[in-house]
Amino acid sequence: MMHIPFDNSYAKLPPQMFTAQLPTPVEAPKLIAANAELAAILGIDPADVTGPEAAQVFAGNHIPNGAAPLAQVYAGHQFGNWNPRLGDGRAVLLGEVIGTDGVRRDIQLKGSGPTPYSRSGDGRAWLGPVMREYLVSEAMHAMGVPTTRALAAVTTGEDVYREERLPGAVIARVAQSHIRVGTFQFFASRGDLAALHALTDHVIARHYPDANGPAELLDMVIARYAKLIAKWMGLGFIHGVMNTDNVSIAGETIDYGPCAFIDDFHPDSVFSAIDQYGRYAYANQPGIGAWNMAQFATALIPLMPDRDQAIADFTAAVHRMPALFEAEWLAVFGAKLGLANPREDDRKLITDLLDLMAKDGADFTNTFASLDTDTARDQFLNRDAFDAWAEHWSLRKSDSAAAIMTQANPQIIPRNHRIEEVIVAGKTGDMAPFHALLAAVTDPYASLTEATAPFARAPSKNEQVTRTFCGT
Ligand code: AMP
Ligand code: MG
Numbered sequence: 001m002m003h004i005p006f007d008n009s010y011a012k013l014p015p016q017m018f019t020a021q022l023p024t025p026v027e028a029p030k031l032i033a034a035n036a037e038l039a040a041i042l043g044i045d046p047a048d049v050t051g052p053e054a055a056q057v058f059a060g061n062h063i064p065n066g067a068a069p070l071a072q073v074y075a076g077h078q079f080g081n082w083n084p085r086l087g088d089g090r091a092v093l094l095g096e097v098i099g100t101d102g103v104r105r106d107i108q109l110k111g112s113g114p115t116p117y118s119r120s121g122d123g124r125a126w127l128g129p130v131m132r133e134y135l136v137s138e139a140m141h142a143m144g145v146p147t148t149r150a151l152a153a154v155t156t157g158e159d160v161y162r163e164e165r166l167p168g169a170v171i172a173r174v175a176q177s178h179i180r181v182g183t184f185q186f187f188a189s190r191g192d193l194a195a196l197h198a199l200t201d202h203v204i205a206r207h208y209p210d211a212n213g214p215a216e217l218l219d220m221v222i223a224r225y226a227k228l229i230a231k232w233m234g235l236g237f238i239h240g241v242m243n244t245d246n247v248s249i250a251g252e253t254i255d256y257g258p259c260a261f262i263d264d265f266h267p268d269s270v271f272s273a274i275d276q277y278g279r280y281a282y283a284n285q286p287g288i289g290a291w292n293m294a295q296f297a298t299a300l301i302p303l304m305p306d307r308d309q310a311i312a313d314f315t316a317a318v319h320r321m322p323a324l325f326e327a328e329w330l331a332v333f334g335a336k337l338g339l340a341n342p343r344e345d346d347r348k349l350i351t352d353l354l355d356l357m358a359k360d361g362a363d364f365t366n367t368f369a370s371l372d373t374d375t376a377r378d379q380f381l382n383r384d385a386f387d388a389w390a391e392h393w394s395l396r397k398s399d400s401a402a403a404i405m406t407q408a409n410p411q412i413i414p415r416n417h418r419i420e421e422v423i424v425a426g427k428t429g430d431m432a433p434f435h436a437l438l439a440a441v442t443d444p445y446a447s448l449t450e451a452t453a454p455f456a457r458a459p460s461k462n463e464q465v466t467r468t469f470c471g472t
Contacts, residue, residue, distance in 0.1 A: 002048040002057050004107065006066030006095040010177070013202060014195050017187075021071040021092050023060025024113025024123065026168065028157025031055040032431050033134060033438070035151050038174060041099045042107070042151070049152055058152040058172045060092070060112045067094045071115035075189060076182030076245025077295055079279055084189060086182060086245050087117025090125060093178060104206060106178050107151065111170040124160045128423040129470075130169035131434055133256040135422070137173075139414045139441035140253055145231045146224075147253040148175040167427060176252055179203055181296045182245030188299035196303060207250045214300040215313060222293050222321050224251030229289045230328030233282070234336060235413065236262035236364035240272040240468065242280050242288045244295045258468040261413045263458050264361035265354070271416070271468040286329075290321045335408035336368050337393065338401025349396060352389055356380060363458040368409040372402055410444035412455045416465035 010018065031054050036046035048054065056062035063069060071088035078086075091110040098104050110133075111125030130153050140147040156168035179199070187196040204211045211217040228251050232239065239246075240258040248254040258272035267283035275281075280288060297314035304310035333350045334342025357367055362379035370376045380386040398404070418437055425433040440455040448456055459465070 002051065002053050002064055003045065004064045004066065004095070005043045005097050006064075006068070007098050007104070008066075008068045008095045009104070009202070009206070010072070010093065010096065010106075011068040011070055014198050016073075016192065016195055017183075017199065018070040018072045018093075019116050020069065021088075021115045022063065022069050023092050023109055023170075025061040026059050026113075026156035026158050026170070029055040029059030029061060029154045029170075030157065031058065031152065031154050032169070032426075033150070033153045033434070034058075035138070035149070038149055038151050041101060042097050042105065042174065043100055044097075054152060055154050058109065059154045059156060059170050060109050064094070069094055071117055072178060072183065073117060073186055074180050074182035074245050075186035076180070076243050077185075077292075078243045078245070079275075082189075083245075085117070085186070088115055088178075089118040089121050090115070090123040091173075091178075103176065106173075106175045108173045108175065108178055109170055110173050111156075111168065122160060124156075124158075124168050125170065126160045126162065126166040127155060127169040127426050128166070129257065130171045131423055131426055132259075132419055133171055133173070135414045135419060135434070135438055135441060136256045136259060137253070138438065139444065140237075142442045142444050143231075143235060143410055143413075145235070145237075145253060146228055146251055148173050148248075150174070175248065175254060176250035177203075177206060177248070178254070179249045180245050180254075181247040181249065181292055181299070182243075183249070184296060184299035185244060188302055191302070193302060196299075200300070200303060203249055214303045215310075215317070218293075218297055218300055218314060218317050219320075221249060221251065221296060222317060223324055225289055225293060226286075226321055226324040227251070227328045228253065229285050230325055230332045232285060233329060234332035234408070235410070236265065236282070238262065238269060238271060238280065238282050239285065240275065240280055241470065242285065242292060244292050247292050247296075249296075257470040260416050260465075260468050262364045263415065263464060265357040265364040265367070266361065267354070267358055271466065273467045273469050286322065286325045289325070290318060293321055294318045332408075335404050336371075338372065338397050338405040338408075340398035340400055340404065346396065349389075349392060352392075356382070356385055356389060365410060365413050366456065366458055368405075369411050369456070371409070372405055406445060411446065411448055412440050412444045412452060414441045415455070415459065416468065417459040417463045418455060420465050 034049040039046045039049040069092045073087040094107045114123035134150040151172040158168045159165045160168045246255040260271035270278045270281045360381040367379045377383045422433045
């Protein structure tokens with residue numbers, strides 16, 4: 001029997017915050033990936049997550065002892081439009097564990113069948129988005145970005161119907177919690193102060209034990225989110241659906257739908273097929289981050305004794321976010337240039353490089369990964385302009401630049417065209433490309449070898465993937 005040391009706390013919150021909900025069993029579950037390293041952190045025997053029972057557990061067919069499966073309710077602004085009721089429409093929280101590192105985490109099954117929050121959806125996921133989330137979340141973790149993680153993935157032996165018939169799958173996802181800005185918005189918008197209080201107390205105790213009340217909580221969430229978005233920017237990562245229901249209150253990257261990493265750099269890049277107006281374009285992410293924090297602040301107002309004072313204070317808190325972000329951004333990009341102590345006047349050095357990259361469509365990852373070598377200039381059409389920039393750079397570079405840069409600039413990211421390849425193979429039942437890419441992207445800073453070099457190569461024009469899909 002797989003033993004998961006559950007210690008559930010969300011299930012003890014007021015009943016209007018969730019619905020008890022079992023996963024819907026599936027026909028023929030088959031394990032396609034399991035994360036032994038993460039299992040160990042969670043206090044699960046790593047041998048169990050690849051054992052004979054694993055597929056049944058991670059498909060939701062077999063409920064392990066101590067689980068208290070439930071679907072969480074939330075609301076959210078989707079592309080700026082208010083949606084008063086969303087919730088786990090295709091996921092159930094199995095329960096929580098306190099890891100060997102002392103951190104409490106959720107274990108959730110995504111793709112586990114319908115819930116009261118499914119609306120018109122089928123509650124299922126297909127293999128493509130499950131593979132994408134597995135690869136990208138584990139890559140993000142390996143690159144030091146706070147993120148949900150992938151514990152396991154299974155195929156269900158059932159088909160799901162999107163535009164076509166596709167193989168169904170479930171991902172077992174791990175997060176510090178699945179509480180979102182939208183969770184706060186749900187109770188605030190209904191005037192359910194009891195739940196809003198309970199949720200706030202729960203979040204403070206669980207994620208921000210140093211916060212003394214909602215105002216400090218807001219400051220701390222803003223600080224974490226500013227830092228998170230700066231990390232995304234430093235990797236050329238575009239989340240793609242920064243709706244308030246996809247903003248983790250713990251400051252983790254969550255909900256890898258139409259996300260993408262930039263190949264050739266253009267700050268206005270948008271990949272998501274549904275992001276018609278580029279609301280979540282690469283360069284818009286910090287601004288949208290502040291917009292999302294304004295929604296969080298709004299949801300906290302009903303908790304405050306003096307409403308006008310709270311509006312003034314919270315507005316000021318949100319207005320501090322851009323400066324926090326800029327400081328994080330300078331630290332992130334300073335490290336990418338190997339600056340030991342980035343200063344305000346280094347901003348121009350950084351933006352000058354980014355401008356040259358944008359002008360020439362230089363590959364984001366490979367430019368930074370090769371910056372300290374003779375081949376960096378090959379990324380540029382205007383090599384003289386790059387050489388002139390590199391001269392300025394050499395005056396600022398520290399002795400420790402090489403070491404700093406190796407840690408700050410990954411060689412390998414999960415490139416869109418590689419993920420697509422993996423999914424195409426996965427549809428035919430061939431999981432080998434998935435495992436090869438997973439191995440490469442979870443060791444992103446290693447020097448390239450003959451085996452890993454292909455994963456670092458930028459796509460040719462006809463390999464380029466320019467559109468990604470929510471893929472629900
Ligand atoms: P997302 O933008 O993918 O985070 O999802 C937004 C909302 O749609 C959430 O409430 C999801 O639970 C719900 N949803 C997405 N896909 C499905 C599906 N296949 N079945 C039911 N609900 C879904
Ligand atoms: Mg979501």
